[in-house]
Amino acid sequence: MTLEVRGLTIRIGDRTVVDDVSFTVPDGGRFGLIGGSGSGKSLTVLAILGLLPDGADATGSVLLDGVELLGAPERRLARVRGSRIGTVFQDPQTALNPLRTIGRQLAEPLRLRGRLTRTATRAEAVRLAGLVRLPDPGRVVDAYPHQLSGGQRQRVAIGIALALSPGLLLADEPTTALDVTTQAEVLGLFDRLVADAGASLVFVTHDLAVLAGITREVLVLSEGRAVERGPVAQVLAAPQHPVTAALVAAARATSFGAGEGS
Amino acid sequence: MIPGWAREVLRRPAGVFGAVVIALLVAAAIVSVFWTPRDPFAADPFQRWLGPSAAHPFGTDGVGRDILSYVLAATRTTVLVAALSSVVAALVGLVLAAIAALGPRWVREPLAVLIDVLIAFPVLLIAIMLSAVLGSSLGTVIAAVGIGFGVNIARVSRGEIRRVARAGYVLAARASGLGPVRTLLDHVLPNIAPVFIVQLSLSAGVAVLSEAGLSFLGYGAPPSRPSWGRLLSDLQDYVTVHPLTVVWPGLAITLSVLAFNLFGDALREATDPRLRSRRRIAR
Numbered sequence: 001m002t003l004e005v006r007g008l009t010i011r012i013g014d015r016t017v018v019d020d021v022s023f024t025v026p027d028g029g030r031f032g033l034i035g036g037s038g039s040g041k042s043l044t045v046l047a048i049l050g051l052l053p054d055g056a057d058a059t060g061s062v063l064l065d066g067v068e069l070l071g072a073p074e075r076r077l078a079r080v081r082g083s084r085i086g087t088v089f090q091d092p093q094t095a096l097n098p099l100r101t102i103g104r105q106l107a108e109p110l111r112l113r114g115r116l117t118r119t120a121t122r123a124e125a126v127r128l129a130g131l132v133r134l135p136d137p138g139r140v141v142d143a144y145p146h147q148l149s150g151g152q153r154q155r156v157a158i159g160i161a162l163a164l165s166p167g168l169l170l171a172d173e174p175t176t177a178l179d180v181t182t183q184a185e186v187l188g189l190f191d192r193l194v195a196d197a198g199a200s201l202v203f204v205t206h207d208l209a210v211l212a213g214i215t216r217e218v219l220v221l222s223e224g225r226a227v228e229r230g231p232v233a234q235v236l237a238a239p240q241h242p243v244t245a246a247l248v249a250a251a252r253a254t255s256f257g258a259g260e261g262s
Numbered sequence: 263m264i265p266g267w268a269r270e271v272l273r274r275p276a277g278v279f280g281a282v283v284i285a286l287l288v289a290a291a292i293v294s295v296f297w298t299p300r301d302p303f304a305a306d307p308f309q310r311w312l313g314p315s316a317a318h319p320f321g322t323d324g325v326g327r328d329i330l331s332y333v334l335a336a337t338r339t340t341v342l343v344a345a346l347s348s349v350v351a352a353l354v355g356l357v358l359a360a361i362a363a364l365g366p367r368w369v370r371e372p373l374a375v376l377i378d379v380l381i382a383f384p385v386l387l388i389a390i391m392l393s394a395v396l397g398s399s400l401g402t403v404i405a406a407v408g409i410g411f412g413v414n415i416a417r418v419s420r421g422e423i424r425r426v427a428r429a430g431y432v433l434a435a436r437a438s439g440l441g442p443v444r445t446l447l448d449h450v451l452p453n454i455a456p457v458f459i460v461q462l463s464l465s466a467g468v469a470v471l472s473e474a475g476l477s478f479l480g481y482g483a484p485p486s487r488p489s490w491g492r493l494l495s496d497l498q499d500y501v502t503v504h505p506l507t508v509v510w511p512g513l514a515i516t517l518s519v520l521a522f523n524l525f526g527d528a529l530r531e532a533t534d535p536r537l538r539s540r541r542r543i544a545r
Binding site: 054078080081083085087089090091093094095096097098099105112113157161163 | 449
């Protein structure tokens, strides 16, 4: 699915938090958004989904396969969310409803769209649990979120995002809250699943080293402005903007330059 | 088949105590409609101030009424007021809280202030003002406790709704295509339920206490309705001479309030899977 963001500007009150950001993700393509906290990267994701918080106002254009999403009626957006755009958010601690079993949450998008029988829903949940490599899928669907580790929870979140095989995936720092080993595992899984699904991907992070293994193209955001864009390898090798340089330095410091090879 | 949460409630001593006392209250209320050991209103001038005996287990009062029968008959009033005012409080609280937490800014902010102002009025004061205007009846008590405590519930629930509405799973639910109303019903409300349930059981306790207090002061149940509070006020002039008589209605009030509070606590623990089991799935 093609995603085209043109001149996206987000204002909260009279403050401009995202300023004239444009990028295009071709069908099946991958795109990285990178920036520190407060750079507007998460708001960009929310604007694409039409889920900006109260008081935030977006102008510009968000085209999904040529269809305008920005300012589209809520009913149409609700149909797009989940079925055509899957989203994985940052914090696995709160990404799942603590009162519902894993299986119920994995199958939620499916229950929302189709009328599946109880057994079919459960089978689908077990399949998704297996897809994201949760241990013992037949049993884990009956567990509650607090019984899972952070990495496992994030796998569940990925499973939910993939449940309806959306053509576009948005990942907002999906591995940031995980420890380094788990991060690598979840990232590898995510990478493979997105490739298998043939979905387009927007990957948001503050960590260039993480991005290097996932996308080729990157856009660097700083205080709501696009300050640099290009292939990840090139940005890593020769950052042009001081903000990018700082991100590159941070990536080298945390991963000892592990991302350079790609 | 007992549902899981009920089994969890009954696993706790507080839950058992609360459930047993509330069950006894309800049973007594129903039975007293058809049968009491004696007529709770029948005065007998030859049987005044009798101590406990086989004929009158709780003794008799100053006009010779059987206290046990009267206390049993008054259970009706208690159960009715507790149940109805909790329903009113729950509705008032939930609707106010949802609007004050999630409504458009120009509605929710004034409403939040209004809730804070209303909290300043004690339930008893609201009830006395209402009965001054509308006359004293059980309806007035129910409305007063329902509104008075509903506002309390609204304030606590508003904060909870706002907290839960910010949680990742609410955003995630919206991102997977769930509408705002369904998200509220499916994800937000169940997650404020533990707090809500405790508030509700507190409100049932407050209702029992308010009804007794108002009837004691003469603003609550009309004379045709037996009430623990009215019995206490009838007996209070003789408390130094016949101290045992006031024990029965006093005990009934105390046990009921305690039961509602303890039951609420047990229910809160039972409905929250995080408090239920801590085992993890092996990696």
